[in-house]
Amino acid sequence: MSHHPVHVEQPSDAEILPRLETPGVLSRVEELIRRYPVKRAALLQVLWLAQETLGWLPNVAIRWSAEKCEVSPVHAYGVSLFYTMYKKVPTGRxxxxxxxxxxxxxxxxxxxxxxxxxxxxxxxxxxxxxxxxxxxxxxxxxxxxxxxxxxxxxxxxxxxxxxxxxxxxxxxxxxxxxxxxxxxxxxxxxxxLPEEPVRDALGDILVGTDGHPGATGASAEVQGSYAPPPPALAVTASNVEEGRTKVTWKAAPETTVLHLETRQGGGEFAEVASLSGKDKEWIGELPAGAEIRIVAETAGVRAKPSNIAKGIA
Ligand code: FES
Known part of the structure; x- marks a missing residue:
C-alpha cells in the first residue's frame, strides 16, 4: 500500500499541524533527536511518531518531519516511500x-x-x-x-x-x-475502547490508556540519551613558526564542534576558538606557559575535556 503512491485527498496544514505541534509530541521529537549525533539520523523515528499520532503520513506530516530533522522534504518523502511500514493513505483502525x-x-x-x-x-x-x-x-x-x-x-x-x-x-x-x-x-x-491507544516510536503511549495488542518489544524500555563521543585525544601544541602555534588532535568522527580553550597560570580555561580543521589548525602565538585543551561537542552535548597541552616556545 504505502510503496505505491495512490491519489489521496491531502489534508491542509491547518488540519494536521495542530495535532503534531503539541507539547507531548514535540517533547518526544526533541528526545528522539537528542539520541543521535546529527538530527537527520532521527528521521525514521520522527516519521514513525508522526504516523502513530495521525494514523498515517500525509504530505504535511512528511514536510514537518523533514523540518524537524533538517533534511529536505523530498528526502523525507523518498524515505517514507521506501519503507512500506509508512502509510501514505489513511487506513481503518x-x-x-x-x-x-x-x-x-x-x-x-x-x-x-x-x-x-x-x-x-x-x-x-x-x-x-x-x-x-x-x-x-x-x-x-x-x-x-x-x-x-x-x-x-x-x-x-x-x-x-x-x-x-x-x-x-x-x-x-x-x-x-x-x-x-x-x-x-x-x-x-x-x-x-473508543480510540486505539497510540504508541510512539519508543513504545510510550501518546494517546489512550492501556491494552495495546502487544507486539513483542512494542513497549521497549526507553533507552538512555545518546552518549557523547570521547574527548579530543592527544592534543599537542607547538610554536613552530613565529607568531603562530600549531595545534594537533584526534577526535571521534561524529564530533560536530571542537572548542579550543586556553588558560594561563592555573586559572580558568576560556574558549578562544572553534576548531574546524580535521586534525590540526594554526592559532595565534601562545604566551609562555599557556595551556590548551579541546572540548569536543556532538549535537549540543559536550564531552569531557581533552588532555592539557602546553605551547612549546
Ligand atoms: S511467507 Fe508469510 S510470513 Fe514469510
Whole structure:
C-alpha cells in the first residue's frame, strides 16, 4: 500500500499541524533527536511518531518531519516511500495485513484471504470497511513464515485469540475460523475502547490508556540519551613558526564542534576558538606557559575535556 503512491485527498496544514505541534509530541521529537549525533539520523523515528499520532503520513506530516530533522522534504518523502511500514493513505483502525508469500501460500493463505474479503466485504488490495474499522491488504513475507498463513493486526502478529488476547502460538497459522475470532476481538475492542491507544516510536503511549495488542518489544524500555563521543585525544601544541602555534588532535568522527580553550597560570580555561580543521589548525602565538585543551561537542552535548597541552616556545 504505502510503496505505491495512490491519489489521496491531502489534508491542509491547518488540519494536521495542530495535532503534531503539541507539547507531548514535540517533547518526544526533541528526545528522539537528542539520541543521535546529527538530527537527520532521527528521521525514521520522527516519521514513525508522526504516523502513530495521525494514523498515517500525509504530505504535511512528511514536510514537518523533514523540518524537524533538517533534511529536505523530498528526502523525507523518498524515505517514507521506501519503507512500506509508512502509510501514505489513511487506513481503518485495524490494519489487517495477510501474507501471501510462498510459505504462507502453501499453507493456504489464498483461502484465508478469500474468506477475509467475503467476511469484511472488501477487496484485499487496501479495501476499507464502511464503518472505518478495517483495512485489508495482502502483503509479501512478514518474516514469521513458520506460522503461516500469517496475519498482522496493526503492529502485532496474530493468528488466533488466546485468553482474550491476540496471539500467535508457535506453529499455529491463520485459518478462516481463527480469522473470524480475530475480527470479533477487534470489534469487541472497538466497542470497549473508543480510540486505539497510540504508541510512539519508543513504545510510550501518546494517546489512550492501556491494552495495546502487544507486539513483542512494542513497549521497549526507553533507552538512555545518546552518549557523547570521547574527548579530543592527544592534543599537542607547538610554536613552530613565529607568531603562530600549531595545534594537533584526534577526535571521534561524529564530533560536530571542537572548542579550543586556553588558560594561563592555573586559572580558568576560556574558549578562544572553534576548531574546524580535521586534525590540526594554526592559532595565534601562545604566551609562555599557556595551556590548551579541546572540548569536543556532538549535537549540543559536550564531552569531557581533552588532555592539557602546553605551547612549546
Ligand atoms: S511467507 Fe508469510 S510470513 Fe514469510
Amino acid at each position: 485495524f490494519f489487517l495485513q495477510i501474507c501471501q508469500n510462498v510459505s504462507c501460500h502453501i499453507q493456504g493463505a489464498e483461502a484465508v484471504i478469500a474468506h477475509a474479503e467475503k467476511v469484511l466485504g472488501v477487496d484485499s488490495h487496501g479495501g476499507n470497511t464502511e464503518d472505518g474499522l478495517f483495512t485489508l491488504l495482502r502483503v509479501e513475507c512478514l518474516g514469521a513464515c513458520g506460522n503461516g498463513p500469517v496475519l498482522q493486526v496493526n503492529d502485532s502478529f496474530a493468528t488466533d485469540v488466546v485468553d482474550g488476547e491476540l496471539a500467535m502460538p508457535i506453529g499455529v497459522g491463520l485459518d478462516p475460523e481463527r480469522f473470524d475470532r480475530i475480527v470479533e476481538w477487534c470489534r469487541r475492542r472497538a466497542a470497549e
